[in-house]
Each structure stands twice: as C-alpha cells, then as structure tokens.
Amino acid sequence: MPLKICPSMLSANPTRLGQELMDVEKAGADAIHWDIMDGNFVEAITFGSNVVSAHRKLTTLRFDVHLMVREPDRHLENFSAAGADVIIVHLEACDHLHRTLSRIKNLGKKSGIALNPATPIDSVKYCPDILDMVLIMAVNPGSSGQTFIESSVKKISELKQTVPASVEICLDGGITAETIKKCTGADSFVSGAHIFGSENYSSAIGTLKTNYR
Ligand code: DX5
Ligand code: ZN
Numbered sequence: 001m002p003l004k005i006c007p008s009m010l011s012a013n014p015t016r017l018g019q020e021l022m023d024v025e026k027a028g029a030d031a032i033h034w035d036i037m038d039g040n041f042v043e044a045i046t047f048g049s050n051v052v053s054a055h056r057k058l059t060t061l062r063f064d065v066h067l068m069v070r071e072p073d074r075h076l077e078n079f080s081a082a083g084a085d086v087i088i089v090h091l092e093a094c095d096h097l098h099r100t101l102s103r104i105k106n107l108g109k110k111s112g113i114a115l116n117p118a119t120p121i122d123s124v125k126y127c128p129d130i131l132d133m134v135l136i137m138a139v140n141p142g143s144s145g146q147t148f149i150e151s152s153v154k155k156i157s158e159l160k161q162t163v164p165a166s167v168e169i170c171l172d173g174g175i176t177a178e179t180i181k182k183c184t185g186a187d188s189f190v191s192g193a194h195i196f197g198s199e200n201y202s203s204a205i206g207t208l209k210t211n212y213r
Contacts, residue, residue: 001165001168001187001188002030003030003187003188003189003209003212003213004030004031004168004170004187004188004189005028005029005030005188005189005191005195005205005208005209006029006030006031006032006033006064006170006188006189006190006191007024007029007032007033007190007191007192007195007196007201007205008033008034008035008144008172008190008191008192008196009021009032009033009034009035009047010035010046010143010144010192011144011145011192011193011195011196011197012024012196013196017051017055018054018055018058020196021055021058021059022058022059023201024195024196024201024205025059025061026201026202027195027200027201027202027204027205028202028205028206028209029061029205030061030062030188031061031062031063031064031085031086031188032055032059032061032062032063032064033064033066033172033190034047034051034052034063034064034065034066034084035047035066035068035144035192036048036052036065036066036067036068036069036075036079037068037069037141037142038068038069038070040069040070041068041069041070041090041092041093041141042068042141042142043142044142044143049075049078049079049081049082050082052065052079052082052083052084053081053082053083056082056083062085062086063083063084063085063086064084064085064086064088064112064133064170064190065079065082065084065086065087065088066088066112066114066135066172066190067079067087067088067089067090067093068090068093068114068141068142069093070093071093072089072090072093072094072100073099073100073103076100076103076104076107077107080104080107080108080109084109085109085110086109086110086111086112086132086133087104087107087109087110087111087112088111088112088113088114088133088135089101089104089111089112089113089114090113090114090115090116090141091113091114091115091116091119091123091124092116092119097113097123097127098126098127098130101113101127101130101131102130104130105130110132110133111130111131111132111133112131112132112133112134112135112168112170113127113131113133113134113135114134114135114137114141114172115134115135115136115137115155116137116140116141117137117138117139117140117149117151117152121134121155121158121159121162124159124162124163125162125163128163128164128167131163131167132166132167132168133167133168133169133170134159134163134167134168134169134170135170135171135172135190136152136155136156136159136169136170136171136172136186137152137172137173138152138153138171138172138173138174138175138179139172139173139174141173144192144193145192145193145197146173146174147174148173148174148175148176148179149173149174150182152171153182153183156169156171156183156184156185156186157185160185168187168188169185169186169187169188170186170187170188170189170190171183171186171188171189171190172189172190173190175189175190175191175194175208176194177194177207177208177211178211180208180211180212181211181212183212189208189212191204191205191208194208
C-alpha cells in the first residue's frame with residue numbers, strides 16, 4: 001500500500017478552510033481527514049456534515065471522516081451523503097460494533113475502527129470482512145497538537161499479525177518529523193499541527209514522507 005499523509009482539517013485556519021484544503025492538496029496530501037467531535041464523547045464540538053459536504057466539490061481527494069461521537073450510527077447516513085469515502089467510528093463509542101461497520105459498508109463506504117491509546121486491539125480481529133482501516137490513536141482524542149504516546153507504536157505490529165494486509169493501518173495524533181520514524185509498518189498518517197503549524201505545507205508533508213522511509 002503506498003504511504004498516505006492525511007492532513008487533519010481540525011488544525012487548519014477555520015476562517016479559510018476551503019483554501020487550506022486546496023493548499024494541502026497542492027502540497028502533496030493523499031487524503032483529507034475530518035475530525036468530527038460532538039461535545040460528548042470528547043469535550044470539543046467541531047464540524048457537522050454540512051461542512052464536509054460544502055468542501056466535497058473542491059477536491060477529489062479521499063475524505064476520511066473520523067467520528068469522535070457517541071452513538072455514531074445516528075450520523076452515518078448524513079456523513080455518507082456529505083461525501084465521506086471512509087467512515088471511522090470509535091470502538092469505545094459503539095455498543096454493536098459489528099453492526100455499525102456493516103452499516104457503513106452497506107452505505108457503500110469504507111469502514112474504519114479507531115482505538116483510543118488505552119484500548120486493546122482484540123475486538124478488531126472479529127470483524128475482518130467488514131473492515132478497511134484501523135486508526136490507532138497516538139493521543140487521547142479531543143484536540144490537536146498533543147504529545148505522541150509511545151506505547152501506541154506496538155499496536156502496529158500486533159495489528160499486522162491480526163488483520164489482513166489489505167486493512168489500512170493509520171496512525172493519528174502527535175505525528176511529527178521525529179515521531180513518524182518510530183511507526184514502521186503503518187500505511188498512513190494523520191497530521192494536524194505539524195502540517196498546518198508550518199510555514200510551508202509542501203515541505204512539511206515532504207519531510208514526513210522522507211523521514212518515514
Ligand atoms: C485528535 C484527532 C487528530 C488530531 C491530529 O482528536 O483525532 O486527528 O487532530 O492532530 P495532531 O497531528 O496535531 O496531533
Ligand atoms: Zn482524527
């Protein structure tokens with residue numbers, strides 16, 4: 001699987017999201033990561049499906065919608081209709097994970113499971129046919145710019161022994177030019193502060209790609 005760098009719109013300048021999206025696309029982004037927070041599963045509130053939908057016409061890049069919300073089933077149809085390509089739900093927020101992943105697949109979308117730093121990978125192995133991505137959180141969900149939690153790294157090798165090679169393993173949170181070097185085996189990376197906090201998006205993305213190899 002070719003390496004993907006996925007800028008998180010959470011760290012973009014909120015007064016000019018569309019321009020920021022087009023700038024990271026020009027700078028070499030491989031997908032766009034939307035962090036959806038409900039003020040309940042996590043404290044913050046971020047984007048609704050109308051915001052995702054409004055940006056859909058600006059790019060053909062893959063839209064990864066990371067639902068940090070309770071009762072994610074209530075929102076699957078809206079984000080699907082808004083143009084999500086991958087819908088990622090938190091294991092910790094799903095009472096019926098297998099059913100939720102099946103619903104995402106039935107909407108014609110790719111499905112992902114996000115795991116908080118303290119959550120073991122075990123449940124993932126029981127959903128092989130309906131799972132396209134595992135999002136390993138390397139920070140506690142809720143905000144950008146946090147410090148990378150080192151113990152997350154061992155989940156990469158654990159997952160590689162557990163899920164088929166076709167399942168994308170993505171790291172989310174605290175990814176910098178230094179921490180990415182520790183993440184051997186991952187297929188994709190979400191990056192907020194490192195990219196949007198830099199002067200030059202193209203060199204920020206380029207550094208991540210160079211340092212990972
Ligand atoms: C955390 C989000 C992440 C985060 C990434 O709740 O899921 O996507 O914003 O931002 P950085 O790269 O700044 O940790
Ligand atoms: Zn995220």
